[in-house]
Every structure is written in C-alpha cells, then in structure tokens.
Amino acid sequence: MGHGGGGALSAELVEHLLVPAYGNETLAALGDCAQVTLGGARLAMSTDSYVVRPMFFPGGSIGDLAVNGTVNDLAMSGARAAFLSCALIVEEGTDMTVLRRVAQAIGTAAAAADVAVVTGDTKVVDTGHGDGVYVNTAGIGLVPEGVDIRPQRAAPGDAVIVSGPLGLHGVAVMSVREGLEFGVEICSDTAPLGGLVQAMLAVTPDIHALRDPTRGGLGAVLNEIAAASGTGIVLAERDLPVPEAVANACGFLGLDPLYVANEGLLVAFVPREHADAVLAAMRAHPHGAGATLIGECVADHPGMVVARTGLGGTRVVDLPLGEQLPRIC
Amino acid sequence: MGHGGGGALSAELVEHLLVPAYGNETLAALGDCAQVTLGGARLAMSTDSYVVRPMFFPGGSIGDLAVNGTVNDLAMSGARAAFLSCALIVEEGTDMTVLRRVAQAIGTAAAAADVAVVTGDTKVVDTGHGDGVYVNTAGIGLVPEGVDIRPQRAAPGDAVIVSGPLGLHGVAVMSVREGLEFGVEICSDTAPLGGLVQAMLAVTPDIHALRDPTRGGLGAVLNEIAAASGTGIVLAERDLPVPEAVANACGFLGLDPLYVANEGLLVAFVPREHADAVLAAMRAHPHGAGATLIGECVADHPGMVVARTGLGGTRVVDLPLGEQLPRIC
Incomplete structure (x- = not known):
C-alpha cells in the first residue's frame, strides 16, 4: 500500500520504474500536471x-x-x-x-x-x-500567457503561503471510516481551486510554484518542491493553520497534520515583494479565506525542509515513507 | 457485467444515467472521442x-x-x-x-x-x-484542417470498408483464458491506427465516419453509426474477412465473429467516388493490408443494419445486448 501513498515509496516507484519505462522529458518534470x-x-x-x-x-x-x-x-x-x-x-x-x-x-x-x-x-x-x-x-x-509555474522555480526569498486549514480531508474520511466522533463534525475541504489561482495571477503572473498537498500532505509536497528547486524551506510551526478539531483527531489517531491529505488546499511560492498582495487576494476569495503565510525559502540547507518549533528550536520535516491513511483519495 | 460490454446495456447506462448526469452537448455526441x-x-x-x-x-x-x-x-x-x-x-x-x-x-x-x-x-x-x-x-x-469525421456523417452511397480480418483479438484472449488451442496460434490484432488514418486522409479529407470496433465488435459499431446517422447499412456477408481459425474458434465457442472484439481494426464510411482510392491506400499500409469492402449505406431501412447472406436472403444485424466476452479490453 505504501507505494500508492504519495511518499518516498511512491517517488521510488515513479522515478525508478515508470518514468524510465515511459521515458520523455515532459513526464520527467513531475509536476502535478x-x-x-x-x-x-x-x-x-x-x-x-x-x-x-x-x-x-x-x-x-x-x-x-x-x-x-x-x-x-x-x-x-x-x-x-x-x-x-x-x-x-x-x-x-x-x-x-x-x-x-x-x-x-x-x-x-x-x-x-x-x-x-x-x-x-x-x-x-x-x-x-x-x-x-x-x-x-x-x-x-x-496555461495563460506569461505564466510559468513549476516546482523548479521556487527560490530563496519566496514566501510560502497555504490557502487554508490543514488536514480536514484526511481526518474527515478517517473519522467516518473508523466510526470515530470528535465532538464536531469535520468536513472534507474538497473544492475546485481554479478560480482562486486566477485571482492570485491577477495580482502577479510571477508566482513561482503551486502544489495541492493531497496524498502525503503538506510535508510531502514541500519536500518535493525543495528537492526539485534545490531551495531550503523554513516553516514557522506555530503559524501552521491546524484547526483544533484536526489537532485533537490527529492526536487521538497518532497522525501528524503535516502529512494528512487535503483536497481543497494549495501551497504557493510567491516572490517576497508580491506576498502581501497575493495573500490579500487569496483571503478575498471564498476558497482562500483562511490563507496564511507559513514560512519562507532560504539559501541554507538546500533541498531540505525544516520547521521552527514554538520553543525556538528546529526540526527536520522529512518526506514521509508512505501514506498514513490508505485510499484517502 | 453486461453493462460494461459495449452493447445495448452499455448504451442504456451511458444514455440514461451518465450523459444526463454530466450533461453537455460534446459528450452527448458520443463518438469514440x-x-x-x-x-x-x-x-x-x-x-x-x-x-x-x-x-x-x-x-x-x-x-x-x-x-x-x-x-x-x-x-x-x-x-x-x-x-x-x-x-x-x-x-x-x-x-x-x-x-x-x-x-x-x-x-x-x-x-x-x-x-x-x-x-x-x-x-x-x-x-x-x-x-x-x-x-x-x-x-x-x-484534428487536421478540413477534416470532419463523425458517426452522424455516414450517408447513403457510402462504401463500408474494414481495414483487416475480424475477431482476432477476442479469440486470442479467449483462447488463452480458457486454455483452448485451435491448431494455429491466434494473435491479437492490437495496433496503433493513426498512421493508417493519415494515409487514408491523404487520399481525401472527406471521409465521413470511422470507428474501431472493440467491445461489441463490428456488429455493435455498425448499429451505433446507423442509429447516429439514420442511414441504413447493408453488408455482404460472404465478403466479411473472417479468418478460418477465427471462424472455427467462434464455432467452437458459440460466438458470432461480428460481435467479437478487435483492437487494431477500423471500419470506414467513405463516399463511393473515393472508395477505390482509399481502399488502395489502406492496402499499401502495414496496418491495412487486409482492407476489404464489406458493404454500403442505403436509404432503405434507416438506422438498421442488415447482412445479405450467401443464399441471397437478408438477416438483421442487431445491437448485441452485452459483450459475449467479459473483460476483453
């Protein structure tokens, strides 16, 4: 099951078996599309x-x-x-x-x-x-004229922005699958993000990278972007928008919200000078009302994602091996 | 299983459940693409x-x-x-x-x-x-300029041409599935037909309709084209290119080669005046070497497919209810 989970085992399968078999440069770029x-x-x-x-x-x-x-x-x-x-x-x-x-x-x-x-x-x-x-x-x-959004374009100085709360989809599916109740009903965040992205591009066509953190969660896609671009990424752990109900459910289930699947969320890598305006445009859109700045790209530790903890330390955010929750999408 | 077989049950599922649910005119045209x-x-x-x-x-x-x-x-x-x-x-x-x-x-x-x-x-x-x-x-x-190939364009006077022998794929899969041997090994005809179609279009861009008779076989797609265009279709039964090994296997298995799946075959509806030249171009191509004129479109019996038997009679070629051979593709 791990090979379908969106983590390191999936990456190994894709890079070592499928891409060589199909073999062409477009596929090898390995974006979301x-x-x-x-x-x-x-x-x-x-x-x-x-x-x-x-x-x-x-x-x-x-x-x-x-x-x-x-x-x-x-x-x-x-x-x-x-x-x-x-x-x-x-x-x-x-x-x-x-x-x-x-x-x-x-x-x-x-x-x-x-x-x-x-x-x-x-x-x-x-x-x-x-x-x-x-x-x-x-x-x-x-793809609109003048737009060039690719994982490879993330670069030191970029602001890292998520469009809303983390972990809703994974916890929603898991709770009904396991018959669990967490006081409040947690609903999947599934939503179409095309309109939100158009609103962001209206601010600037120069958005560097976008991903929707589904299988493997935010932790997996941040690692993929860090690896593809060679930039380092630093998150401020306390700024991660994890709803209390998700935090509670993850605690109960032994999951890390950073690795739980989302279905109506995106993470954006935006040049610092456009970050405030893009964030404002996102918050004005129904699917970006909870948009939050969660970190930045740095020249230090290329290809690595770290989180600054509330206590002032840092921890490495690894690529997960497999998916914590099978058949989540 | 019948609902996946490419016959009448499939058509009912698509027309009454899926098309209304997805609802748009492009989908409702229901060609191969x-x-x-x-x-x-x-x-x-x-x-x-x-x-x-x-x-x-x-x-x-x-x-x-x-x-x-x-x-x-x-x-x-x-x-x-x-x-x-x-x-x-x-x-x-x-x-x-x-x-x-x-x-x-x-x-x-x-x-x-x-x-x-x-x-x-x-x-x-x-x-x-x-x-x-x-x-x-x-x-x-x-789609090349000036080309308009659709089931709806088949019309009385069109020649009906198949690109090669019937029934090879279905019999090949069935024989290995059932552990049967028919003296000679029968191989699937799977092949890419893009080059053959380009060779046909080099003769004339005015080809009216094309289909590849996979699930449900030639019998199903002829009925679909007759229904979509409102033309009648008359086949000359003795001109159908059924290899002896396929005929023998179908006899043994109780199948009609007209309804057995093919994977590297096409049926073309070509205005009569271009039929000879298109047939010659097909026969000159590796994937059309066995191209054969099998019938014509007529103004009689609109929407109905009939076969002239060797004895001078005619029989109706119906849309099959389901697929004779489940999971054939």
Whole structure:
C-alpha cells in the first residue's frame, strides 16, 4: 500500500520504474500536471484515479474528488481546467443507485468548477476485483500567457503561503471510516481551486510554484518542491493553520497534520515583494479565506525542509515513507 | 457485467444515467472521442480504462491495449495522438515484475505509436479490491484542417470498408483464458491506427465516419453509426474477412465473429467516388493490408443494419445486448 501513498515509496516507484519505462522529458518534470504545446496552444494535462473509501464522506464524495482533484492539478500550472474525461471501473453487483449518486456528484462538481466532462468510458469487473466504483479523470486546460509555474522555480526569498486549514480531508474520511466522533463534525475541504489561482495571477503572473498537498500532505509536497528547486524551506510551526478539531483527531489517531491529505488546499511560492498582495487576494476569495503565510525559502540547507518549533528550536520535516491513511483519495 | 460490454446495456447506462448526469452537448455526441476547441486548437480527447484478463496474451498485453486503444479512439476523428496520460490502479501484493512488464509494454507501445506519455498517477488498492493492474489512458491530438469525421456523417452511397480480418483479438484472449488451442496460434490484432488514418486522409479529407470496433465488435459499431446517422447499412456477408481459425474458434465457442472484439481494426464510411482510392491506400499500409469492402449505406431501412447472406436472403444485424466476452479490453 505504501507505494500508492504519495511518499518516498511512491517517488521510488515513479522515478525508478515508470518514468524510465515511459521515458520523455515532459513526464520527467513531475509536476502535478504536464505542460505541452499542441496546435499552437499551451496546454496543461493531468490525470488521477480515485479509489477513496468510503465513497461518500462528510463534505464530499469520490465524484467531488475526481473532478476537483484534476481541476486542481491543472490549476497548479496556472491553467483553468476546460475539459475532463471521466472513466469508471464498476464492480459487478454495485447498486445502480450508488452509481447514479457518483455520476450526479461528478456532474454537480463539474458544473461548480466550470469544466465540461466531454468523453468517458465504463468498464465492469467481476465481484471481488473492484470495490464499488473507481473513477479516473483526465483534464486539459490552457496555461495563460506569461505564466510559468513549476516546482523548479521556487527560490530563496519566496514566501510560502497555504490557502487554508490543514488536514480536514484526511481526518474527515478517517473519522467516518473508523466510526470515530470528535465532538464536531469535520468536513472534507474538497473544492475546485481554479478560480482562486486566477485571482492570485491577477495580482502577479510571477508566482513561482503551486502544489495541492493531497496524498502525503503538506510535508510531502514541500519536500518535493525543495528537492526539485534545490531551495531550503523554513516553516514557522506555530503559524501552521491546524484547526483544533484536526489537532485533537490527529492526536487521538497518532497522525501528524503535516502529512494528512487535503483536497481543497494549495501551497504557493510567491516572490517576497508580491506576498502581501497575493495573500490579500487569496483571503478575498471564498476558497482562500483562511490563507496564511507559513514560512519562507532560504539559501541554507538546500533541498531540505525544516520547521521552527514554538520553543525556538528546529526540526527536520522529512518526506514521509508512505501514506498514513490508505485510499484517502 | 453486461453493462460494461459495449452493447445495448452499455448504451442504456451511458444514455440514461451518465450523459444526463454530466450533461453537455460534446459528450452527448458520443463518438469514440470528443472534439473540442482550446486556445484556437481543434483537439480530439478520449479516455479508456483497461481491465483485460489475462494481462498478457498472444500478440499483446494490457499495456499495448492501453496505448493503442486511446490512440485509435483519437484516430477515429482523424486526429493523430500527441500526448497521453496513464493512470494505474495496482492491487496490493502484485509482483513488481508484473508492474514493470506492464509499464515497459506501455512505453514500447507509446514509442511505436509516436505518442508521449506526459503525465500519470498510481493508486494501490488492497488485495481483493483489484486484479493485478488496471490501466487508464486519456489522450489528446490535433484534428487536421478540413477534416470532419463523425458517426452522424455516414450517408447513403457510402462504401463500408474494414481495414483487416475480424475477431482476432477476442479469440486470442479467449483462447488463452480458457486454455483452448485451435491448431494455429491466434494473435491479437492490437495496433496503433493513426498512421493508417493519415494515409487514408491523404487520399481525401472527406471521409465521413470511422470507428474501431472493440467491445461489441463490428456488429455493435455498425448499429451505433446507423442509429447516429439514420442511414441504413447493408453488408455482404460472404465478403466479411473472417479468418478460418477465427471462424472455427467462434464455432467452437458459440460466438458470432461480428460481435467479437478487435483492437487494431477500423471500419470506414467513405463516399463511393473515393472508395477505390482509399481502399488502395489502406492496402499499401502495414496496418491495412487486409482492407476489404464489406458493404454500403442505403436509404432503405434507416438506422438498421442488415447482412445479405450467401443464399441471397437478408438477416438483421442487431445491437448485441452485452459483450459475449467479459473483460476483453
């Protein structure tokens, strides 16, 4: 299971087995999406399969994730998602009402994200070789002129900003999966981030890097960006926006909120001179109301992420080995 | 299982549940791929998931199907595939050498089809909720200027041409699955058809309709084209290129070659005046060496497909209810 978790085992699988097998430079860039040129148009393209269990959870469903996840991967290049494909793998015997609910969630989420599902496929597998419905989406969108957002562009001096609270999705799914209650219902943060990114780009096209910290959480993507760019990253631990309910649930479950999956969150690397204006634009957007400056890029310790603790010390934030929570998306 | 078989049950699922849920006109056109415009570029986009069992069979593997299938869906709009996404759902405990073989088959097939796998995803599901490796690909390609290939454009007077022999893929997979031998080894016809389509378009851009008859076989796609265009289709049964080994195997298995899946075959609807030249161009191409005129479109019996039998009678070629062979692609 660890190889699918978005951590070090996933990275090893991708870098040592898949990239050499498929072998091309676009793939080797390993952002959230590929950037390609076709017919003179500069396009972003991305795909994800969704196997989350349960399929319906507080705040969303596999259908929401399938749309928002791919829309968000495209948004991390600055692209606004235009068209999605949607392929279902349905286990024989799945209740038709479940399939209908999933399809309707996909349609509703696509309308909310202003993206069209233009092509699809459905396969049925025998009982015991699936699990209800698995969803794959792939998407394409146009990258705006003058925008060049890539993990490699993060650089010392960049402000590190997250768009909202950490850990909601992972804890929401985990709590319903385990039948746990934490006093307040914790809802997944799943949301389409294309509009938020456009609002940020309206402030400056010179945003360096964007990622949505899903599997592996913020800790994993910060490590990937540090490795890709060679910059060091310093977080202020006490500035991390961890809701009290998430902190409590993580304490109970033995999880670190830094490594818990999010589905409607982005982390942005913004040149220092634009940071205040970008932060203000994010806070003015419904999906960025909780935007927070959490750290900065530094020339020290290249490729390494550290957190300054409340006590004035520092600790290394490692790439997690696997995912703490299997089948979270 | 029938809902995934490419026949009437599949059509019902797509038309009554999925299209209304996702709801837009591009999707409702229901070709092998969507045709969209983005950034001024006229694009084709398609997706398929692959769940074929066994994953390796005479003539190919799930990796070949995953690349060629999506390349071919794009080719059916006249587009040459440019970029693919590739997403894997891996069952926990799958041997790493199997995963490596699948990835290498994908890479080799992509190189042969001259298409780049530019983005991907890997999910791992627990044992008993998958079956080795499932592969999804989505692809985009550019539709050439002046080309307008759609099921709706088939019209009375069109010649109906297939690019090669029928039934090889389905019989190849079925024979290894059931441990059957038919004297000669029957190999899947899986192949990328983009080059063949370009050779046909070099004769005339005015090809009306193209389909690759995979699930549900030639019988299903002829019915879909007849329904979409409102034309009648008449086949000459004795001209159908059914290899003797396929005929024998189908006899033994109780299958009709008209409904057996193909993976490297296309059926073309070509205005009569271009039919000879297109046929000649197809026969000059490695993937069209066995191209054959099998029938024509007629104004009689709109929307219906009939076959003239060797005895001078006619029989109706219906849309199959489900797929004769589950998990064939």
